[in-house]
Amino acid sequence: MEELKFDAAKIFIAVAFLAFAGLLVRLYNALVLKPDRLRSALRKQGITGPPPTLLLGNIWEIKKALSTKVKAPAREIPVYHNCAALITPFFEQWRKQYGDLFVFSLGTSPKIFINEPGILREITTCTSLDFGKPSAQQKEFGPLLGQGIISSNGATWARQSKILAPEFYMEKVKGMINLIIESTTPLLNSWKSRIETEGGVADIHIDDYLRSFSGDVISRACFGSNYAQGEKIFLKLRDLIGAVSTSSMSTGIPGLRYLPTRSNRERWRLQKEIHSLILEVVKERQKASNHEKDFLHMVLEGAKNSDLSQEATESFIVDNCKNIYLAGYETTAISATWCLMLLASNQEWQDRVRAEVLDICPCGTPDADMLRKMKQLTMVIHESLRLYPPVPMLSREALKDMKLGDINIPKGVDIWTVLSISQTDPEIWGPDALKFNPARFANGIKGACSHPHLYMPFGFGPRVCVGQHLAMVELKILIALLLSNFSFSLSPKYKHAPTISMVLKPENGVDLLVKKL
Ligand code: HEM
Numbered sequence: 001m002e003e004l005k006f007d008a009a010k011i012f013i014a015v016a017f018l019a020f021a022g023l024l025v026r027l028y029n030a031l032v033l034k035p036d037r038l039r040s041a042l043r044k045q046g047i048t049g050p051p052p053t054l055l056l057g058n059i060w061e062i063k064k065a066l067s068t069k070v071k072a073p074a075r076e077i078p079v080y081h082n083c084a085a086l087i088t089p090f091f092e093q094w095r096k097q098y099g100d101l102f103v104f105s106l107g108t109s110p111k112i113f114i115n116e117p118g119i120l121r122e123i124t125t126c127t128s129l130d131f132g133k134p135s136a137q138q139k140e141f142g143p144l145l146g147q148g149i150i151s152s153n154g155a156t157w158a159r160q161s162k163i164l165a166p167e168f169y170m171e172k173v174k175g176m177i178n179l180i181i182e183s184t185t186p187l188l189n190s191w192k193s194r195i196e197t198e199g200g201v202a203d204i205h206i207d208d209y210l211r212s213f214s215g216d217v218i219s220r221a222c223f224g225s226n227y228a229q230g231e232k233i234f235l236k237l238r239d240l241i242g243a244v245s246t247s248s249m250s251t252g253i254p255g256l257r258y259l260p261t262r263s264n265r266e267r268w269r270l271q272k273e274i275h276s277l278i279l280e281v282v283k284e285r286q287k288a289s290n291h292e293k294d295f296l297h298m299v300l301e302g303a304k305n306s307d308l309s310q311e312a313t314e315s316f317i318v319d320n321c322k323n324i325y326l327a328g329y330e331t332t333a334i335s336a337t338w339c340l341m342l343l344a345s346n347q348e349w350q351d352r353v354r355a356e357v358l359d360i361c362p363c364g365t366p367d368a369d370m371l372r373k374m375k376q377l378t379m380v381i382h383e384s385l386r387l388y389p390p391v392p393m394l395s396r397e398a399l400k401d402m403k404l405g406d407i408n409i410p411k412g413v414d415i416w417t418v419l420s421i422s423q424t425d426p427e428i429w430g431p432d433a434l435k436f437n438p439a440r441f442a443n444g445i446k447g448a449c450s451h452p453h454l455y456m457p458f459g460f461g462p463r464v465c466v467g468q469h470l471a472m473v474e475l476k477i478l479i480a481l482l483l484s485n486f487s488f489s490l491s492p493k494y495k496h497a498p499t500i501s502m503v504l505k506p507e508n509g510v511d512l513l514v515k516k517l
Pocket of ligand 1 (some may be wrong): 390465
């Protein structure tokens with residue numbers, strides 16, 4: 001016992017020492033890293049080619065930039081869609097100063113910002129797995145994602161993708177349409193009853209309703225359970241997102257994430273609880289004699305047919321379930337929230353899409369063919385994902401020495417692109433780039449801008465979103481059914497404040513005035 005205590009004390013001292021050393025390195029970088037040093041560090045790392053403009057960002061400067069929020073002018077809500085200026089003013093400013101290609105440092109290793117269309121085309125069309133998910137991101141979001149499909153690389157990713165991706169092919173998604181329609185019922189019923197009790201017009205904070213809807217779809221389509229069962233997992237995952245972003249992990253100081261600080265203990269508790277809740281869903285499924293051949297079935301089969309150890313098999317199952325609960329929940333709900341906010345503030349488009357929906361689907365239960373025919377609705381969703389991409393920044397790490405255009409990118413260097421900049425660039429989208437104008441998508445994505453590969457709300461390359469067909473079908477059904485039952489306008493309570501907390505979301509949610517048609 002004595003020995004054990006002694007060992008624990010030694011480990012504690014070693015971790016504390018590492019954390020302290022990390023802090024010193026950070027301080028050194030913050031205070032001492034000057035442009036010349038950064039330049040020579042880059043040369044040493046082999047970043048060469050036509051010199052991208054160099055930008056020095058020390059950690060304090062960047063933290064300050066990050067905390068500077070530009071507020072949208074209140075009266076201009078419907079037209080002020082410049083998310084980049086609101087959420088990443090520093091990138092906007094640097095881009096104006098340094099151009100579409102520059103190197104910046106967050107006080108650690110240099111990262112390359114790319115918005116240059118030619119180079120982005122090379123990245124987005126690159127099929128090589130050598131541009132992988134950055135290791136810094138894997139560390140930061142490790143407690144959330146584990147070694148699941150979203151964060152893994154190379155052979156591990158390829159194995160998972162082979163099992164998971166086919167579950168979300170369009171043919172499979174078509175089979176989920178009835179279930180998705182059923183998931184809209186609680187929402188439609190509660191809005192109807194609120195309208196009745198509130199005297200004909202209800203002032204509704206829509207966010208949680210849309211989360212329940214997307215949570216219900218994922219729980220039922222992928223796990224054969226319902227939202228009530230999935231809800232505990234979703235709520236804990238949301239808490240874990242908060243814990244990860246506020247815990248000592250986000251400081252980037254090595255070692256600190258292992259110290260038993262209050263926020264770390266909270267994180268560990270949530271991780272353990274989510275793990276057990278997912279195993280409960282799995283156990284229930286294993287007991288059931290007759291069940292759907294759904295996503296969970298395929299993950300369990302994949303695990304059975306692998307040669308992984310018992311522990312690795314459990315992680316494979318839990319991590320991948322966690323990844324789907326996480327990826328499919330918030331993103332879809334937030335996309336629907338933004339889309340409804342835009343329709344509420346653009347009555348003309350609301351009327352146009354409603355007329356289309358009622359014309360194609362007067363019975364109120366759309367099928368795959370009807371959804372495909374709803375062109376105006378598709379255009380509105382595309383425009384909404386252009387102005388408010390739920391995942392507004394994408395990054396990749398060169399897993400070996402790579403070349404993009406004339407630029408050498410050494411192994412270990414990250415490249416970043418910011419969707420809220422590239423998807424609203426007037427040079428690419430025209431002078432109305434910041435306006436809500438779904439008509440730009442009348443001839444599809446290719447007709448909407450001069451560089452269609454710069455439209456990437458679902459990501460790009462081999463790591464493109466696995467659930468994009470499911471997400472589009474969910475959004476179409478939900479919005480079609482809402483428009484055939486209700487009319488909306490923005491509530492005076494609504495304050496326009498896009499913010500990033502893992503995803504791009506409205507800081508205060510969205511409030512709508514809803515009337516029954
Ligand atoms: C409108 C809703 C959605 C949006 C905007 C969205 C966006 C994205 C983006 C941008 C990525 C790539 C991230 C990166 O490259 O770093 C991604 C990946 C992914 N998404 Fe989605 N997503 C949505 C819905 C869904 C749904 C419904 C599911 C599943 C049920 C899902 C599952 C995934 C998975 C598993 C990945 C990782 C793919 C891989 O790395 O191979 N997503 N998503």
